[in-house]
Amino acid sequence: QRNAQQKIDRVVGCRKISLSDRVLLPYTEADYSGNFATSSITPLGVPHQMLADTVFQGYFLPKGATVVTNAYGIHHDPKIWGNDVNEFRPERFLSDDKKRVIRHYALIPFSVGRRSCIGEGFARDVIFLFLASILQKFNIKPDPDCPIVDIKPMSGVALEPKPFNFVLNLREKNQ
Numbered sequence: 001q002r003n004a005q006q007k008i009d010r011v012v013g014c015r016k017i018s019l020s021d022r023v024l025l026p027y028t029e030a031d032y033s034g035n036f037a038t039s040s041i042t043p044l045g046v047p048h049q050m051l052a053d054t055v056f057q058g059y060f061l062p063k064g065a066t067v068v069t070n071a072y073g074i075h076h077d078p079k080i081w082g083n084d085v086n087e088f089r090p091e092r093f094l095s096d097d098k099k100r101v102i103r104h105y106a107l108i109p110f111s112v113g114r115r116s117c118i119g120e121g122f123a124r125d126v127i128f129l130f131l132a133s134i135l136q137k138f139n140i141k142p143d144p145d146c147p148i149v150d151i152k153p154m155s156g157v158a159l160e161p162k163p164f165n166f167v168l169n170l171r172e173k174n175q
């Protein structure tokens with residue numbers, strides 16, 4: 001939160017945030033990339049059907065078989081992400097100099113290939129504007145009356161957290 005806010009203060013100041021700021025605000029994008037990975041809001045892809053017999057990485061997939069991407073499994077695989085896979089660590093998605101966002105090959109919240117999510121660009125734009133605008137104006141803190149948030153998701157087609165409270169404080173300049 002702090003890193004993203006410092007960058008927003010420097011690059012945007014008080015004016016309204018626009019999509020052209022995205023490339024200049026890598027921490028904000030890295031934050032929601034980290035969220036995509038740890039939360040895996042769409043844990044499974046849409047079922048697809050094999051058009052032909054195929055051998056993929058040693059597995060035989062017969063024509064007509066239904067295949068479903070397990071994005072949750074990929075996003076929580078320690079062989080890909082290391083042993084701290086369940087930790088929210090947005091720096092994974094930043095270059096060493098912290099100036100660029102890295103699109104990690106295994107971060108696939110919108111799936112990949114010809115039938116990947118058609119709304120990806122729109123969704124990324126909206127999430128960026130929403131998150132950056134909130135961080136610009138507010139500090140986000142846990143609710144002091146109920147500070148422990150159970151982040152284990154409720155299962156469903158899309159994963160969502162159990163209801164929780166948080167506090168938004170209007171930011172004073174540079175705080």
Ligand code: HEM
Binds near residue numbers: 047109112116119122
């Ligand atoms: C955070 C937001 C979103 C996530 C994580 C998401 C994720 C996904 C995933 C995983 C798929 C399955 C891709 C596959 O079958 O391999 C999908 C498909 C699709 N999504 Fe999204 N989506 C999001 C937002 C949107 C929005 C905003 C729209 C429309 C404006 C949209 C429209 C579609 C459509 C039409 C498909 C089917 C594409 C096809 O079968 O060719 N999605 N999405």
